[in-house]
Amino acid sequence: MSKKTLRITIAGLLFAAIASTQAAADALKDIVERGSLSVGVKADFAPWGMRDAAGNLVGLEIDLAQDFAKRLSKQAGKDISLNLVVVATANRMEFLEQGRIDVLIATMSDTPERRKVVGIVQPDYYSSGIAVLARKDSGINGWESINGKAICGIQGSWFNKDYGTKKGADMVAFKGVPEAEAAFLAGRCAGWLYDDSAFTARIVADPNKWADYAVATPVVADVPWGAAVRKDEVNEPLGAALSAAIIDWHKSGLISELEKKWHIPESAWVRSMHEKCLAGDKACASVREE
Incomplete structure (x- = not known):
């Protein structure tokens, strides 16, 4: 490889790295500017994500996605519409990586292998x-x-x-x-x-x-379920906003209320997280302890 080619290659890599960082830092800003949030959800896993008789997407995770959009609207001082995108187990992380969705809330178990691919925020929201x-x-x-x-x-x-x-x-x-x-x-x-x-x-x-x-x-x-953003956004404003929402979902008891709404038996894990978040336990922190 010639010195000129090497310089061009290095410059290209640096440009790509800078562009990636800027994209991550601007993810939430982009959502606010376009006025819409795209969330990947399931349509085949009742009652967390399914279609009702009219074909509308409904379920516990759809309710969480709607709540997050409302929180972003309040934070932005403008209406942020919610665009629900149906994903499957086989393609949900791919949709996130490709930028087809901003956030993933789709019955995804939080595992070390998946954290290498997407930005699973802390804490987890279900189990x-x-x-x-x-x-x-x-x-x-x-x-x-x-x-x-x-x-x-x-x-x-x-x-x-x-x-x-x-x-x-x-x-x-x-x-x-x-x-x-x-x-x-x-x-x-x-x-x-x-x-x-x-x-x-x-x-x-x-x-x-x-x-x-x-x-x-x-x-x-x-095995807890994690909500995710793109990997390079997990510590950026969008990841932080999602993490803050999940902490409040636990503190407020919203997830327990949604279990009752959707006739889901009470989860001991959800009840425990509610108590831990109210007590300020590290299990409810926004940063994972490795």
Whole structure:
């Protein structure tokens, strides 16, 4: 490479770095100037994100997105409209990276791997864990009671061993969720070991179908859900504004109120975060402790 080419390459890299920094610093300013906020949400995970009979997007996370837009409007002194963009598990981080959305609130578990890709702000806003769904007359009423019973699961799930086999259950593993659900409903298993939020989604979406079933064990192995901005914006004004909103959602009890609104069973994690945020606990800080 010639010295001239090297200088051009270095200059290009520096320009790109400066442009990236400026874009991050101006993200919230851009939202205010255009008067709209784009938030990525789910449409297939009731009651956190779904469509009503009229086709409108509704749910707990949609309510949170609306609240955040109202907060930005108040902060800006002008109306900031909310543009809801439907995302899927497979593309939600990509939409954020590409700038197709400003913020992501879409049932995304907060993991170290995902924090390398997008800017998950602190604190987290919700959580889900592992539990067993069973018929109300199954005799399952806690983790110890699955001993000796056939329990449906998904092949490759890490919790099959820790919360199934080690509890004495006879794990019957299936290729995917549809197969496990069908086998469970057909009575091939006494219970179904899976994510509790998936159970809640089914019960809320089709209460008649699931009227004879209930979550029969305490929820364990909680994995919090994070809201995100682009990675280079997490410590910039937009990330800070989202973090402040989440802290207030916990302090005010808004998330607990929305659970009641959407008929979601009370989350012990949400209740704990409410108490921690009121007490000023570090779990409710806007900066993650690594």
